Amino acid sequence: MTGSPVLRLDDVTFRREGNQILHGISLTVRAGEHWALLGPNGAGKSTLLGFCGAVTFPTTGAVHVLGEQMGRVELARLRRSIGHVNPRHPLRYPLTVREVVLTGITATIDLPMRWAPSSDEVRRADAMIETIGLKGKADSTWPTLSQGERGRTLIARALVAEPLLLLFDEPATGLDLAAREQLLHTIDTLGETHPEVASILVTHHLEELPTTTTHALLIADGRTVAAGPAHEVITTDTVTAAFDHSVEVRHDRGRWTARAHANGHPAPY
Template sequence: MNPIIDMQNVSWKRQDKTILSNVDWKVFSGEHWAVLGLNGSGKTSLLNMVNGYIWPTRGKISVLGHPFGKTDIRELRKSIGWVSSSLQEKIVDTEYTEAIVVSGKYASIGLYENPTNKDFQKAIHLMEDLGCSHLEGRTYQTCSQGEKQKLLIARGLMASPDLLILDEPTNGLDFISREALMVTITRLATQENAPTIIFVTHHIEEIIPVFTNTLLLHQGEVFDKGARQEVLTNERLSHFFNRNVQVEWHHQRPWMTLRD
C-alpha cells in the first residue's frame, strides 16, 4: 500500500538557512495525524512542501502515491484540501457563503467558473454536515470566526479530497467555538470515506482522540513521531519543550501544565 504522504530524508534551505532537516515521515490511509510544534518549528514549511509550493533541497517526496518530479503538482493539489489562516485573509468579505464553499471545487479564491446547481447542492450538503447550513445566503463578513472556519473546511471538502490539511484552524477562536470545531472535526474524521486529516497545532489539548498519531517538529527536525499516547508523555514533552511539564489525560485528551 502506498503511503498518503511519504517523505524520505527531506531537507529544505532558504537563503543558506536550513528550515527543514532530514525529515522522514510516512502517513498511511486510515490514519489521522496531529503535527505539534512551537512557532517557528517549520510546520508551515512542511505543509507547503506537501502541497508542492516549495521543493526539497534534498530528499524524496510522494503524496497520494505521486512522486514529486514525476507529477503535475497543480493536478495533485485538486486532491488536497487545505484550510489555513492565510486563506481566510484572502476571502472577499462580501462573498456569499455558498459561493465560497463551491470555489473549493476549483481551488480558487473567489468564484470565476460556472458552477452547476449540483455544485451548489453539494455545497449546502457540506454546510449541513458541518453544522453551518444556517449561513446560506449570508456574506462572509457577517459570520463569526468559528463559522468562517467551518465554511473553509466545507470549501476544502468540496473537491472530495483524499487528504485534508487543517493548519491551526482554531486560531482566533474562543474556548466555546474551539470545542465546537473539535466536535465538527471528530464527526468529519469518523465518517465513511473520510479523507486523511493532518491537523497542525501548538496546543496539545487539541489532539483529540481521532488523531491516532502525532508528529513532534522541533526547529525543523522530527523530534518524535508515532501513536499519540506514546509520544505525548511527561518525559518526551519535557525534553521537547525543554521545560518540566506534566501531561494529564481527561476524556482521552492530553492537557499540559508546567511543573515546578
C-alpha cells in the same frame, strides 16, 4: 497500518538563505490516519506542511503525495485532491458561505469569472454546509460570520472537492473556547463522514487536538523528536524535550492538556 500511503516524506531537508530549516525528516501518512504535527514556534511545521500540500519543494529528499512524486507530476492537478483549511484564508470579497464552499471545487480564493457551478455542485456544497453544522447559513456573507463559523466553512470548502488528504493549519487560531470546541467537534465527525480521508493538523497547543487524532509527529529545531501513535508520542518526556520547558502532559477522554512544572514540581490541576 490503516490503509495505503497517502503521503510519504523521505529524509527531507530544507535550506533557506543559507539556514538549515529541516534536517532529514521522514513521515508516512496512510488513508484514514489523522496526524498531529506538533512543535514550538520556528520548529519547521509550516515548511513541512508546504511539502504535504505540494506547495514547497525540499532541498533534498523526496516527497510523494497521493502516489505521485513531486517534481514528476503536474502540481495543479495534485493540489485538487488536497484540502487545505487555513484560518488566514485571504478572502477579499463578501462571498456567501455557499460561494466560499464552491471555491473548493475551482481551487481558487474567489469565484472564477465566467464560471458557474452545476446544479449537482450546488447541491453538494449545500449538503456539505449542513454536514459541518451551518444549516441555514448558506446565504450568509463572509464578513458577517463569526471566526468559528468561518473555520467550519473552510472545512466544508476543503471537503467539497472530495479530497484524499486534509491539511489543517492551526485551525483554532483566534477562536474563543466555545468556538474552538465546536470546530474540534466538527473535525471529530469527519472520521465517520469521511473515513478514508487522511489528515494532518498543525498546532503548538495540545488542547487543540481533536479526539480522533491517531498519530503525531513532534519536531523541534527542524528535527524529529518522536513520531508514531499519538498516545506514545504525546507524553510528558517528549513534549518537555521538544519545547525545552518542563511540562506535565495528561490525556483524559481523548483530549490532551499540558501544564508547566513549577520549580521542578508538577503544577496542580
